[in-house]
Amino acid sequence: MGFIVDFHGLVKEFFNPERLSTLIRLALLFVVGLPLVFLIGKWLKASLSKKLSPQQGMIFSKLVIYSGIAVIAFSVLNEVGFKFSHLLGAAGILGIAIGFASQTSVSNIISGVFLMVEKSFEVGVVITVGSQTGTVMSIDMLSVKLRTFDNKFVRLPNESVIKSEVINITRFPIRRVDLEIGVAYKEDVRRVRKILLDVARKNPICLNEPEPLIIFSAFGSSSIELLFLVWAAKTDWLTLKNTIMEEIKARFDEEGIEIPFPHLSLYTGEATKPFPIEILKSGQ
Numbered sequence: 493m494g495f496i497v498d499f500h501g502l503v504k505e506f507f508n509p510e511r512l513s514t515l516i517r518l519a520l521l522f523v524v525g526l527p528l529v530f531l532i533g534k535w536l537k538a539s540l541s542k543k544l545s546p547q548q549g550m551i552f553s554k555l556v557i558y559s560g561i562a563v564i565a566f567s568v569l570n571e572v573g574f575k576f577s578h579l580l581g582a583a584g585i586l587g588i589a590i591g592f593a594s595q596t597s598v599s600n601i602i603s604g605v606f607l608m609v610e611k612s613f614e615v616g617v618v619i620t621v622g623s624q625t626g627t628v629m630s631i632d633m634l635s636v637k638l639r640t641f642d643n644k645f646v647r648l649p650n651e652s653v654i655k656s657e658v659i660n661i662t663r664f665p666i667r668r669v670d671l672e673i674g675v676a677y678k679e680d681v682r683r684v685r686k687i688l689l690d691v692a693r694k695n696p697i698c699l700n701e702p703e704p705l706i707i708f709s710a711f712g713s714s715s716i717e718l719l720f721l722v723w724a725a726k727t728d729w730l731t732l733k734n735t736i737m738e739e740i741k742a743r744f745d746e747e748g749i750e751i752p753f754p755h756l757s758l759y760t761g762e763a764t765k766p767f768p769i770e771i772l773k774s775g776q
Contacts (some may be wrong), residue, residue, distance in 0.1 A: 519645040521564050529560030547666050573765060595617055597634060603650035604633045613660045620659040621648055666699065667729045669722050671737065674715030677751035681708070681716060687747055689740040691739050692722050 523726045537553035544771050584673050608631060615628050619638070624646050626638035636653050638646040661667075689762050692704040709717040720740075724732040744751060 518568060521567055525564045525567075526561070529557055529564070532560070536548075554632075572774075574745035577681070599635045602649040603654040604631065604635075606654055607631055607636070607650060612658055617663065618661040621653055621656050621677055622659060624648065625661070625753070662726050666702075666723050666725060667703075667726045669724060669729060669733045669736070671720040671733075672709070673740065673741075674712055674720045674752060675718065675744075676752045677716060679716070679749055681718075683747075684718070684749060687738050687749065688718075688720055688740065691736065691743050695732065695736050695739060696726045697724055698736065699725070 519766060533553040533556045536556055537550055562737075613628055613631075618627050619626065621636075623639075623641065624638060626640035626644075628645060629637040629639050633650075635650055636648045638648065640646060673688070675681075688706055689704055692698045693700075698704065699722075704723070705721040707719040707721070709719045711717070722732065722736060741751075743749075
């Protein structure tokens with residue numbers, strides 16, 4: 493019977509009005525506060541991404557989310573009676589230990605701030621860092637995250653990005669397609685030039701401004717090397733590269749323009765007499 497009295501006493505003490513009030517406030521912080529913080533962050537990201545840029549929308553969204561989580565965490569500690577003076581007293585010792593353990597993280601955070609301020613690239617653009625090329629998914633405080641064209645996820649520490657050469661492939665609205673074309677020495681280069689320019693003019697996604705350009709590159713070992721430069725909108729770059737190559741091949745075949753390939757001649761020692769080779773059919 494004494495056990496029952498003690499049990500009821502514990503229940504009564506645990507569910508006293510003050511404690512119930514604390515539990516209700518904690519429940520509200522977790523059930524209402526956390527989802528509300530994430531909803532506000534998501535709304536802010538979508539809104540600012542349209543008005544400013546995807547990168548700025550993501551940065552402000554994360555600032556709101558991290559700040560909201562910090563406020564909720566401090567509120568929870570305060571509700572359970574945690575004394576912040578104890579936390580401040582231990583901060584010095586913990587700070588020294590954490591400082592030695594997180595030198596790399598601090599360096600990445602500082603590098604991340606520089607990346608965000610410099611704005612050499614933003615979320616949604618295509619960049620090349622070292623051997624990695626992909627679309628920027630996010631620029632966080634510790635790393636840059638890419639999605640490669642073969643659908644791989646790549647995480648690059650901010651410190652390594654800030655120290656590397658970064659190529660922003662889609663920074664500007666148009667891009668140039670560089671095509672190396674070889675024609676036989678017997679061909680009239682002026683005629684070849686006119687054909688190439690006509691192919692560019694008839695391609696619907698090849699830009700007229702800047703104008704296509706043909707550069708006499710070199711006298712190759714078996715061909716005259718030409719560099720054909722055409723421009724396209726950045727979204728049409730790959731399409732133009734593929735279509736115009738097909739069109740050049742079809743037009744050269746139609747016009748009788750020879751695209752040479754390497755030949756090999758064997759000699760027995762005299763420069764004027766090639767070594768005779770006879771190809772026999774199977775079974776002979």
